[in-house]
Amino acid sequence: MTTTPKDLKKEIADICKACGNDRSRLMDIVRDVQEKFGCVSDEAINLIASEVSVHRVEVESVVSFYAFLSKDQKGNFVIRVCDDIIDRQAGSDSIISAFEKELGINCGETTADGKFTLEKTPCIGMCDQAPAIMINDEIVTNLTADKAGQIISTLKESGDPKKLVAEPGDGNNGNPLVNSMVMNNIHQKGEIVFSEYVSGAALKEALSSSPKEVIRNVKAASLRGRGGAGFPTGMKWDFTRAAEGDKKAIICNADEGEPGTFKDRAILTECPDMVFEGMTIAGYAIGADTGILYLRGEYAYLRKFLEEKLAKRRENGLLGKNISPKKRLGGLLKSKSAFDFDIRIQMGAGAYVCGEETALISSCEGSRGDPKTRPPFPAQKGYLGLPTCVNNVETLACVVKIIEKGAAWFAARGSAGSKGTKVLSISGDCEKPGVYELPFGTTVSEVLEKTGAKDTAAVQMGGPSGTLVAANDFGRKICYDDLATGGSIMVFSRDRNLLEVVDYFMEFFIEESCGYCTPCRVGNVLLKDTLEKIINGKGLTTDISNLESLGKTVKLASRCGLGQTSANPILTSLQNFRTLYENLVKTDETGMNPSFDISKALKDSEKIAERKSVVYTTE
Amino acid sequence: MADITFKIDNVDIKGKPGQTIMEAADAAGIYIPRLCTYEGLQPHGSCRVCTVFVNGRAQAACTQPIAEGITVDNSSEEVQQIRKDIIEMLFVEGNHYCMFCEKSGNCELQALAYRLGVLAPKYPYLFPKRDIDASHKDIFIDRNRCVLCGRCVRASQDIDGKNVFEFVDRGPDKRVAVNSEAKLSDTEIDVTDKAVEVCPVGALLKKRVGYAVPIGERLYDNKPIGSEIENKNQSS
Ligand SMILES: Cc1cc2nc3c(=O)[nH]c(=O)nc-3n(C[C@H](O)[C@H](O)[C@H](O)COP(=O)(O)O)c2cc1C
Numbered sequence: 029m030t031t032t033p034k035d036l037k038k039e040i041a042d043i044c045k046a047c048g049n050d051r052s053r054l055m056d057i058v059r060d061v062q063e064k065f066g067c068v069s070d071e072a073i074n075l076i077a078s079e080v081s082v083h084r085v086e087v088e089s090v091v092s093f094y095a096f097l098s099k100d101q102k103g104n105f106v107i108r109v110c111d112d113i114i115d116r117q118a119g120s121d122s123i124i125s126a127f128e129k130e131l132g133i134n135c136g137e138t139t140a141d142g143k144f145t146l147e148k149t150p151c152i153g154m155c156d157q158a159p160a161i162m163i164n165d166e167i168v169t170n171l172t173a174d175k176a177g178q179i180i181s182t183l184k185e186s187g188d189p190k191k192l193v194a195e196p197g198d199g200n201n202g203n204p205l206v207n208s209m210v211m212n213n214i215h216q217k218g219e220i221v222f223s224e225y226v227s228g229a230a231l232k233e234a235l236s237s238s239p240k241e242v243i244r245n246v247k248a249a250s251l252r253g254r255g256g257a258g259f260p261t262g263m264k265w266d267f268t269r270a271a272e273g274d275k276k277a278i279i280c281n282a283d284e285g286e287p288g289t290f291k292d293r294a295i296l297t298e299c300p301d302m303v304f305e306g307m308t309i310a311g312y313a314i315g316a317d318t319g320i321l322y323l324r325g326e327y328a329y330l331r332k333f334l335e336e337k338l339a340k341r342r343e344n345g346l347l348g349k350n351i352s353p354k355k356r357l358g359g360l361l362k363s364k365s366a367f368d369f370d371i372r373i374q375m376g377a378g379a380y381v382c383g384e385e386t387a388l389i390s391s392c393e394g395s396r397g398d399p400k401t402r403p404p405f406p407a408q409k410g411y412l413g414l415p416t417c418v419n420n421v422e423t424l425a426c427v428v429k430i431i432e433k434g435a436a437w438f439a440a441r442g443s444a445g446s447k448g449t450k451v452l453s454i455s456g457d458c459e460k461p462g463v464y465e466l467p468f469g470t471t472v473s474e475v476l477e478k479t480g481a482k483d484t485a486a487v488q489m490g491g492p493s494g495t496l497v498a499a500n501d502f503g504r505k506i507c508y509d510d511l512a513t514g515g516s517i518m519v520f521s522r523d524r525n526l527l528e529v530v531d532y533f534m535e536f537f538i539e540e541s542c543g544y545c546t547p548c549r550v551g552n553v554l555l556k557d558t559l560e561k562i563i564n565g566k567g568l569t570t571d572i573s574n575l576e577s578l579g580k581t582v583k584l585a586s587r588c589g590l591g592q593t594s595a596n597p598i599l600t601s602l603q604n605f606r607t608l609y610e611n612l613v614k615t616d617e618t619g620m621n622p623s624f625d626i627s628k629a630l631k632d633s634e635k636i637a638e639r640k641s642v643v644y645t646t647e
Numbered sequence: 648m649a650d651i652t653f654k655i656d657n658v659d660i661k662g663k664p665g666q667t668i669m670e671a672a673d674a675a676g677i678y679i680p681r682l683c684t685y686e687g688l689q690p691h692g693s694c695r696v697c698t699v700f701v702n703g704r705a706q707a708a709c710t711q712p713i714a715e716g717i718t719v720d721n722s723s724e725e726v727q728q729i730r731k732d733i734i735e736m737l738f739v740e741g742n743h744y745c746m747f748c749e750k751s752g753n754c755e756l757q758a759l760a761y762r763l764g765v766l767a768p769k770y771p772y773l774f775p776k777r778d779i780d781a782s783h784k785d786i787f788i789d790r791n792r793c794v795l796c797g798r799c800v801r802a803s804q805d806i807d808g809k810n811v812f813e814f815v816d817r818g819p820d821k822r823v824a825v826n827s828e829a830k831l832s833d834t835e836i837d838v839t840d841k842a843v844e845v846c847p848v849g850a851l852l853k854k855r856v857g858y859a860v861p862i863g864e865r866l867y868d869n870k871p872i873g874s875e876i877e878n879k880n881q882s883s
């Protein structure tokens with residue numbers, strides 16, 4: 029790509045103009061610049077800043093926050109190898125080496141001809157078809173190292189990552205607008221999410237009652253958030269509705285960044301209409317005219333397909349001004365109240381913390397994905413100051429069924445405190461990894477049996493921020509009052525080194541921390557260093573208690589849900605697999621706990637001096 | 648509007664609606680340790696040194712509003728441990744060599760460590776590599792000592808009206824950047840800016856004034872940090 033500065037100036041002016049030179053659309057602007065030029069250079073930053081009338085350092089602040097944006101020039105093809113623990117166990121290391129060899133570069137570098145960049149990235153939501161990689165927006169799954177050569181030559185010859193799709197995946201993955209090799213792997217459908225559904229019917233039903241009645245229904249169904257925190261949805265809607273302001277917003281959280289979670293991927297691929305309908309019903313109920321679907325950057329391959337679904341809904345009078353499903357379904361249906369509501373898609377750019385609802389709002393406003401100070405809560409003051417409700421993809425899909433079938437029908441499913449079904453994404457050591465919609469109250473053992481898991485040593489419930497469950501607890505139930513999960517279930521067999529898993533999870537949190545608050549920014553690094561000291565056989569019994577007390581501080585004092593749960597891999601494994609730690613540490617006899625690693629320091633200094641120490645020998 | 652009454656460590660406090668726990672405590676002469684908060688700037692809620700338990704739940708006192716009947720724990724062993732851990736974290740995260748730092752004796756981080764009884768950190772130093780910017784004729788930045796409190800960012804934006812500083816990058820790589828391609832000297836900053844005055848540590852300093860105050864007469868040489876707030880109570 030040869031762009032003279034004059035072109036750059038014009039092209040950037042055009043990109044900014046297409047976004048109305050609006051500061052709050054900065055995410056879209058920098059994403060477009062990155063896509064077009066392979067970087068957001070210093071020069072581009074200056075140009076954007078002047079077009080949008082912000083300080084350059086504000087633009088730099090945003091660009092530097094997101095993993096998919098960079099000041100440095102990236103190759104035409106950016107290969108991102110999923111570095112999730114499941115992918116690692118499926119051999120992602122060998123994939124990286126194969127690409128390194130093929131391209132003659134190290135991971136993290138760009139080839140001299142500017143064609144290829146090779147990187148690692150945390151979970152891309154494909155653990156059921158690991159190892160997987162992204163090439164620009166295209167997903168390549170079920171990789172083996174021997175395919176690297178073929179992939180590179182296809183890209184060189186065709187210049188088009190789409191050419192890598194030999195055979196599209198199942199369901200809508202075969203839709204021409206998706207045309208991806210991703211498989212849905214929906215092994216069990218349930219009565220609520222993956223069920224028959226007529227577009228527009230629930231919306232019509234909702235519009236024939238008052239917003240308050242809709243909320244009452246959602247409350248009567250006891251619907252709780254499916255994104256992880258489990259907050260009662262009706263109550264959240266009530267707060268947002270009651271908040272002062274003529275304009276309000278509803279955001280659908282499709283950031284799905286918790287490692288091991290990929291159920292929203294399947295829902296968005298197979299039931300997008302249902303999700304948009306749920307958003308529209310929510311908009312009607314809380315009095316919002318603005319809807320945003322926040323789609324994680326990793327799912328960009330679904331964007332065109334989803335945009336088209338939105339366009340169709342606009343055509344059919346299900347979105348836009350004066351919404352009344354009457355138009356589409358003929359005069360049969362009467363609706364009391366028409367209202368205005370539309371949905372736009374906000375793309376993310378590689379940041380797990382943006383799934384946290386206030387960080388999500390920051391990101392939608394075109395800022396760094398830093399969480400916000402609470403209070404005010406989003407329901408009072410969220411997106412651009414509007415009262416805002418954030419709901420998970422699956423929560424909104426459930427709403428449609430509640431309206432369609434009635435609150436009592438919904439509440440008759442599931443378990444005592446957890447009504448309905450839960451869509452689970454199961455990966456790791458089992459025969460049938462994939463998506464399962466099961467009633468709440470299903471036990472871990474039942475899940476393991478369904479997925480064909482054998483010799484299971486541990487199950488990570490709810491992703492890294494959840495709980496590492498040991499075999500004697502496999503009788504426990506999946507529900508809000510026992511083992512809660514946003515959907516992630518990772519299975520580890522007896523062959524796996526669980527402390528390695530814990531170590532990986534800590535690495536994940538360190539990389540994904542926004543860095544705003546001290547306990548999360550620093551505490552996680554210290555936790556990981558202490559854990560590795562133990563893993564390397566240098567730990568003492570006091571290191572275990574250090575882990576516990578430090579973990580507690582990080583959990584209690586962190587500012588947002590990321591830091592408040594980031595110590596969980598260590599704390600829950602200490603609780604359920606303590607002997608793994610105890611077998612590795614020595615008892616502390618001297619009362620001294622050396623934190624200084626002499627052999628590492630020696631190695632460092634030998635490297636600087638470019639010679640071996642004559643006094644000490646390193647291992 | 649009517650006063651709000653609540654308790655801090657079993658002392659009855661009266662506050663005004665809209666006040667944070669820290670504001671109400673300050674007015675009552677009760678010191679809650681803090682680092683990122685600075686009078687006259689919006690609270691930031693980032694250092695978490697001000698962590699208290701509100702009805703048993705950990706909260707940042709600088710951002711948490713008061714409410715009728717709450718009980719605030721500002722002194723238990725558990726609270727103290729959290730604060731000590733955080734101060735330790737800030738020490739090991741940067742490169743703080745107090746014995747030859749210009750800010751020594753006037754440094755809030757150092758003073759907090761003394762007040763909270765943090766003598767030597769339990770955790771290994773991380774020894775990060777960080778940049779120094781001495782390009783400006785009157786001011787320099789030593790990021791080795793930066794604690795990411797965001798005071799300079801807010802002061803420059805909200806008081807100086809300049810946006811000289813902003814955070815870039817994330818996680819452990821997060822740092823303060825300046826509003827130019829590289830150097831502080833290419834920004835609009837001036838030595839009289841509020842932003843230059845507010846740094847709690849020795850990260851943003853004026854040139855040619857270091858070590859001007861002799862040991863024994865520095866801000867925290869004779870009285871611990873926080874005593875200015877506690878003394879306010881006794882005099883009123
Ligand atoms: C670090 C972090 C990441 C999160 N990621 C997601 C996510 O990807 N999807 C999601 O729906 N909720 C996520 N959440 C939870 C949201 O903050 C929020 O509770 C949820 O979107 C609310 O929707 P619900 O009530 O329908 O579950 C995350 C929370 C944290 C702290």
Ligand code: SF4
Pocket residue numbers: 381399540541542543544545546548549586587588589590591592
């Ligand atoms: S806990 Fe703190 S540093 Fe971690 S992500 Fe949340 S705000 Fe950022």
Ligand code: FES
Pocket residue numbers: 680681682683684691692693694695696697698707708709710
């Ligand atoms: S003083 Fe409250 S978080 Fe820093």
Ligand code: FES
Pocket residue numbers: 743744745748749750751752754755756757792848849850
């Ligand atoms: S003495 Fe605290 S930063 Fe220098």
